[in-house]
Amino acid sequence: MAGPPPIEFWLGDVVRLRRPHPCGGTDWRVDRLGADIGLRCLGCGRHVLVERRRLERRLVTFVSRGDALRSRAVAPVDR
Numbered sequence: 915m916a917g918p919p920p921i922e923f924w925l926g927d928v929v930r931l932r933r934p935h936p937c938g939g940t941d942w943r944v945d946r947l948g949a950d951i952g953l954r955c956l957g958c959g960r961h962v963l964v965e966r967r968r969l970e971r972r973l974v975t976f977v978s979r980g981d982a983l984r985s986r987a988v989a990p991v992d993r
Contacts, residue, residue: 921970923951925978931972935960941977947985 923929927944934940939957946952950963964972 920966923947923966923969923971924982924985925981926984928956928977928980929953929969930974930977933972939974940974944980946985 923944925944925947929989930940930946932947935942935955935957937955937958937960938961939955943954943956944951945954945961946963949966951966951969952961952963953969954961
């Protein structure tokens with residue numbers, strides 16, 4: 915039995931996570947896509963890499979969505 919489909923993240927998305935960062939911020943901007951998702955805290959500017967599965971579990975909501983076209987432009991091409 916297959917689980918739910920993966921959540922589609924775009925560059926520039928602002929996401930809210932369950933637990934706050936030590937600086938008190940809960941909102942993060944997506945700035946890297948791949949097996950690991952790069953997030954930048956909007957409170958203090960700290961950059962972290964989070965596994966996609968872990969991010970999907972911790973995600974509460976999208977505060978704002980990024981640009982889908984820009985995300986597709988930097989996506990790897992299957993050969």
